[in-house]
């Protein structure tokens with residue numbers, strides 16, 4: 728049965744990539760959360776989507792130019808809604824400390840893309856997962872496939888997913904060539920038949936970002952292992968309706 732992964736937490740109803748959004752995902756019954764990580768000036772893993780803090784906080788500037796404690800002083804909730812005045816940019820450690828007590832899966836997306844290299848980000852993420860003994864509940868994904876290849880060299884077992892928005896030819900074969908174990912395509916990147924073939928070949932497909940009921944139904948019917956959505960509660964309701 729298709730699992731539901733809450734994109735940046737329950738980003739449709741709560742400020743993205745904050746503890747409030749992650750807690751809400753668990754509260755509504757999601758199977759897992761997706762989050763994004765960047766490296767700070769002092770080498771910490773900050774949970775935030777953009778390379779700057781401009782859109783989601785009351786600060787300005789690049790994540791890489793802040794220390795983690797400087798980032799922590801920013802308000803990461805109010806720009807979403809004044810109902811969330813106390814939300815902060817979490818450090819990955821904080822999320823994993825909480826997640827350890829839940830049964831949730833965690834999809835960590837490495838944001839070492841475009842001009843951002845973040846050397847050592849793969850090692851740091853792995854160390855954190857090992858410290859919390861959470862490797863078996865983790866999926867590492869990125870649009871930076873060279874980084875994913877590096878990750879596979881560091882760990883032979885962890886679930887690694889290629890993120891892509893293009894219409895790749897037989898993406899499961901491409902995934903195999905770099906040691907990835909699953910596919911995180913944009914919703915328009917794969918046909919139902921491709922999803923079926925990939926799942927049959929043991930390459931789970933977890934498309935993003937699926938927010939409307941029509942696409943949720945289609946992808947559940949197509950047999951996706953999971954869908955990544957800003958609205959986990961809606962996706963769970965669709966699943967229940969299809970089951971009854």
Ligand code: G3P
Pocket residue numbers: 734761763776836868890911935936955
């Ligand atoms: O991991 C799925 C999705 O998060 C990829 O895109 O830009 O929302 O991080 P983005």
Ligand code: MG
Pocket residue numbers: 761762763836
């Ligand atoms: Mg993401």
